[in-house]
Amino acid sequence: MKERLKYISFYRITVIVWMSIRFLVQIFWFQKTHRVWDQETQRKWEAMLEKQAGEYRRKAIKLGGLLIKFGQFLSSRGDLLPPSFIKELEGLVDRVKPVPFEKSKETMEEDWQGPIEDFVASIDEKPVASASIGEVYKATLKNGTTAAIKVQRYRVKEIFGMDFKALRIVFWLLDRFTKYGRKADLPALYREVVRVISNELDFTMEMKNGNHFKKRFEEFPNVYVPEYNTDLSTKRVLVMEWIEGAKITDLAFIRKHQIKREVIAKTLFDLCVEQFLYTGMFHSDPHPGNLMLKPDGTIVVIDFGMVGEIKKEDANSIRTMIQGFILDDYDLVIQALQEMEFLLPDANTEQVKKILKQTTDMYLEGNFDKLDANTMNETLEEIQQFINDQPIQLPADYAFLGRATSIIVGVLSTVYPQIDLIDWGKPVIKEWISGGKDNSSFSIYKEVAKESARPLLSLPRALVEYLEDGDKEREWKSDKQRHHLFHQFYLFYAFVSLLFMASGSAALYWTLVVPVLPAVWIGSGLLTAGTIGLVISFIKHWNMIRKIHYNRRNE
Structure with a gap:
């Protein structure tokens, strides 16, 4: 009952x-x-x-x-x-109690529109796996091949x-x-x-995903995705190649077949980098039961019912967010979070920027170890309260990505406890930041250089307006803004001085080595002016920095 x-x-x-x-x-x-x-x-x-x-x-x-x-x-x-x-x-x-085989047989015969004996030579009526959506049976097809048949559970869609x-x-x-x-x-x-x-209830989607990953993983010689039988697969029945092997975390199996654990871990690491960092679909449920190991060390990936996707615009948004942190431009960070739909429309963006900046400044300035327990607790409570109060929501694909990453880290640590993820990850992150395999025109290096040069190009006019307009000065309410302007001012004129020095050196070359210019004084004058300007800019900038630090110590 x-x-x-x-x-x-x-x-x-x-x-x-x-x-x-x-x-x-x-x-x-x-x-x-x-x-x-x-x-x-x-x-x-x-x-x-x-x-x-x-x-x-x-x-x-x-x-x-x-x-x-x-x-x-x-x-x-x-x-x-x-x-x-x-x-x-x-x-x-x-894992749930399996349904009687007769129910699964009924589903297969309905979808195949004929007796099961017309399609299968033999089948083990006890499922090798039983889950909330379907059971998996081991069978031999009419052509003699061994297959795994996944059958949707009785009335599961209902x-x-x-x-x-x-x-x-x-x-x-x-x-x-x-x-x-x-x-x-x-x-x-x-x-x-x-x-x-x-999507998980439609096995044709899983087959489509599996074929996609099979093609995507072709460049990995030690990774294999089973073949699917398209003739017998339906929305409720999925027929695929049977694979003999063990879970990837079966250490006894690894020792028995003398498989190098570091090689397994590196292959799996590279496989996950390909999925988790670059655009395209990724396997969002890579637990040990879905990662098998063959006796020759080949990793077999199965069950593509649950997948996520990293879109190209999402990858670029993440790079934009990193760029914002590098440039101390939290408007860029907010823009990226909104593009990725982390922030809902009602989010207090100013409060988000404040928390992000406070946390980042504490990390970059090394102030975490200088905080007393009460201050640290207050900061953590403020961050926790902020997260609880703000309308922040993690999109499903990112939630799956985080879950998949945490699962893989656990698998890697089990297979190869000596793994150094930081060491393995450095070249990967370097390539990813530059645009990497996404063939993206977006490069953090280019964007940072472009954004850094932009304020320098607008400095002369801004400085003139600042010096000529007394009201403008009164509008600047903090010393920090004024100091920031003069930092850029001295950097700008140092840059101009370097241009003069480069021009002077070129002029001397075209006068002394390749006699094109008529007089030595042109190159000498430019080189001298540039050198003097660079020295003056350096001295004044250095004195300003010393004065700022002196005033801060005596406040």
């Missing part, structure tokens, strides 16, 4: 919505009755969240369907859920349809009665969930 209940729409929706309402009421009551937030309160809060996450996990395993997939989706959303909840969800095993209705009600409650309605774009988040999971 209990097994049949989970196929009843009213029952599933009631269970899911009621559980959500109880969680919300518990959170509201806790916050209402705990005004003083000390260590004991924090401990109780964490205990309550862990209890809620545990209940969610048990319900998910019992009901299956969307609760398992949504739990996995939420485990990647550090922008929405606290760490204690995510930690429990990360332990949510996507179950997910019920759960989507329940989820819409839950999101409506969150939007109307909690701060998440202001903090997150819940309708967009709901659409992301439906889109991502609906």
Whole structure:
């Protein structure tokens, strides 16, 4: 009876919505009755969240369907859920009780439009894997090849349809009665969930993704993606090549076949760099079960149901953000965050810039170690409060990217504990910053040079306006702005002096070595003027910097 209940729409929706309402009421009551937030309160809060996450996990395993997939989706959303909840969800095993083989056989025969014996010579009725969406069986096809057949679970599409209705009600409650309605774009988040999971329910999408990655990984000689049988694959049945091997983290298998662990790790590292840094799709669920190892050391990548995508404009936006940090231009950083849809329209961009600048300045100036405990705690609390209050939302692809990266780091550390990710990553980051394999015209080096030169070219007019207009000076409310102007002023005239020196040297060359110019004084005069100008600019700039530091020490 209990097994049949989970196929009843009213029952599933009631269970899911009621559980959500109880969680919300518990959170509201806790916050209402705990005004003083000390260590004991924090401990109780964490205990309550862990209890809620545990209940969610048990319900998910019992009901299956969307609760398992949504739990996995939420485990990647550090922008929405606290760490204690995510930690429990990360332990949510996507493994449920398999359906009777007769149900799977019925699905295969419906999609193949004929008896299973017409297509399969033999099949093991016990699945080798059972998950929330489908079971995988080992079979021998009529042509004698061994295949893995993934069959969609009985009535799973119907179950997910019920759960989507329940989820819409839950999101409506969150939007109307909690701060998440202001903090997150819940309708967009709901659409992301439906889109991502609906794609997983269509096995032809997984086959299409698999063929895409097979072509993309051709340049990796030690990486393999199984072949798909397009004739027998449908939306509910996926037939692919059977691969003999073990999980990539099976150390006993690695030792038995004498495979070099460093080689495995480097191959996997390069494979992930190709996916995670450059434009195109990436495998967003690369756990050990989806990364197999053949006896010859070849890495086999399977299960492309859940993928993310890095668009070219997104990669350029990330580079723009880094450029903004380098140039101390936080408007650029905000622009990049908005382009990537990290910041929702209601976000306080000035507050975002303030927090980013404070944190960056503390890091660059090495002030973290100079802070006392109280100041550090206040800073961390301000940042945490800011994140909680601001309408910041991590787009699904970036959430999947973060989750996939964290999974891969864990796999790499297991396979090769001596790995030095910083050392391996330096040449990769250098290439990526310059535009790399994306064939992008965007280069941080070029952009920084261009942006650095721009204020120098506009300095003479700005300086004249500043000196001539007394009102302009009064509008400048801080010494920092004035000092910044004169820093650029001296840099500009140092640059002009260098041009004079270069011109003078060229003129002397064309006078003494290649007699084109008529008089030596032209080159000598330019070289002398440039040298004097450079020395004066250096001395005045140095004196100004000393004066600034002296005034700061005596304030």
